Amino acid sequence: MSDYNRSTRECLISQIRPEMLAAIRAYVEKNELEEVESGAKFCVETTNEKKKGGLFGGPPASDPDKVHYAAIVITPPWFIGVTFGEKAGVTVTFMPLRNLEVKEYQFAHMIPDTGIEVTGFRPGDSERGSIFWGLGTEPAADRLRTTLKEVVAAAG
Secondary structure, three states: OOEEEEEEEEOHHHHHOOOHHHHHHHHHOOOOOOOOOOOOEEEEEEEEOOOOOHHOOOOOOOOOEEEEEEEEEEEEEEEEEEEEEEOOOOEEEEEEEOOOOOOOOOOOOOOOOOOOEEEEEEOOOOEEEEEEEEOOHHHHHHHHHHHHHHHHHHHH
């Protein structure tokens, strides 16, 4: 069983948590990228609520927040992922859609969960990296998978 209850909703980029939107804007400004909000093709926000049941019955230790949020924005030429938790703060990841690889979560047989694994280059990295993005089971998560695969194929 997953360590989280996850719920994914489709939304406009302007409707994600303000902390995450501010982090995207700061990243764009710092890296002198073109504005990304007006070109957003698809956006979801996932609420990740930690279940009890980690080691010794407590919550999983790897995440300091009982609830954290994640948003994925598809805005060619970028895949943007951003997370926020009250204790963990904000992290933002930009990866070019070109050469991005998207797979279903591969380890459900060991640790049941739902989501996607995204592998690609982050700006400035010399090696590809992979990131797991947990998703709920709602139709918005399915639409994200379909849209992301289509956009990645078109960017190829």
